[in-house]
Amino acid sequence: xxxxxxxxxxxxxxxxSGGFPxxxxxxxxxxxxxxIQRSVEEIAMATRKPLVLVTAxxxxxxxxxxxxxxxxxxxxxxxxxxxxxxxxxxxxxTLSDDGRFVVVLEKECYxxxxxxxxxxxKITGKLSYGSITELQxxxxxxxxxxxxxxxxxxxxxxxxxIYFKVGIINKKLDVDQFKTVHSCRKSLFSPxxxxxxxIQLPAPVEEIPMLLTE
Numbered sequence: 001x002x003x004x005x006x007x008x009x010x011x012x013x014x015x016x017s018g019g020f021p022x023x024x025x026x027x028x029x030x031x032x033x034x035x036i037q038r039s040v041e042e043i044a045m046a047t048r049k050p051l052v053l054v055t056a057x058x059x060x061x062x063x064x065x066x067x068x069x070x071x072x073x074x075x076x077x078x079x080x081x082x083x084x085x086x087x088x089x090x091x092x093x094t095l096s097d098d099g100r101f102v103v104v105l106e107k108e109c110y111x112x113x114x115x116x117x118x119x120x121x122k123i124t125g126k127l128s129y130g131s132i133t134e135l136q137x138x139x140x141x142x143x144x145x146x147x148x149x150x151x152x153x154x155x156x157x158x159x160x161x162i163y164f165k166v167g168i169i170n171k172k173l174d175v176d177q178f179k180t181v182h183s184c185r186k187s188l189f190s191p192x193x194x195x196x197x198x199i200q201l202p203a204p205v206e207e208i209p210m211l212l213t214e
Contacts, residue, residue, distance in 0.1 A: 072103060073181055080130045080154055082162065082175055087111050087119055087184035099127045103137075109184030113177050116141040117149075119184065130156045140164065140171075 072093045073083040089106040103123040111117050123137035131153035138149045151165035154175065162175040 075127075079127055080156065080158065081132070081152070082154075082178040084178040084180045084182060085132075085152065086123075086181070088181050089119075089184045095127065100134075101125060101127050105184070107186070109186055111182045111184055113182075114173055118146065130154050140166065 072086060072090050075093075075095065076083050076085060086103060087105065087109060089109060090103055091106055092104040093101060095101045101124065105119055105121050105123070108121050109119055111119070118139040118141065120137035123135075125132045125135040125137075131151065133151050135150055135152065136148075138152075139146045140149055141147075147166045149164050149166060151163075153163050153165070155161055158175075160175055161172050162178060164171045164173060
């Protein structure tokens with residue numbers, strides 16, 4: 001679906017007494033292409049083996065490591081959230097110990113759920129079990145107006161619903177539509193929130209209830 005470089009943060013997962021996921025800081029490591037290349041050169045010098053041979057061995061090893069990496073679509077369910085909250089165009093992500101994350105897409109795009117959802121190229125927020133807060137980079141469309149999604153959460157224990165917080169309104173949606181990772185469209189017939197200053201303005205309070213009338 002997407003190709004992740006070997007620079008992603010590797011994290012080992014364990015669970016606390018409440019069954020919630022936690023990260024083991026001792027086992028968190030950063031593996032980069034430059035580190036692998038430097039290691040290849042050092043081993044070639046130490047063992048006096050041809051650089052080509054050592055490089056081939058490390059290429060096979062690094063490929064196995066990349067295959068074993070967790071994608072962002074695997075991380076979301078560990079927090080009780082559906083994997084389809086993000087489109088299939090994710091190219092990279094980072095997740096800090098405090099839950100703050102950055103997700104990078106190939107480009108800005110749109111997905112048709114019950115509402116049209118716009119994804120910016122970079123999405124940020126704070127991930128905790130059952131919710132994403134401080135969210136930036138996702139908007140929903142209603143009657144040619146775009147509304148920033150500030151928070152996404154699910155019921156605990158899980159139910160059939162998921163909630164998008166838009167301003168002061170919590171919009172309840174069917175969670176099933178987010179269980180599958182969707183393809184992302186490059187454009188819509190309606191104006192993009194990135195290309196119209198008027199659409200980017202915060203929605204008036206009297207227009208927010210329109211989200212609840214469908």
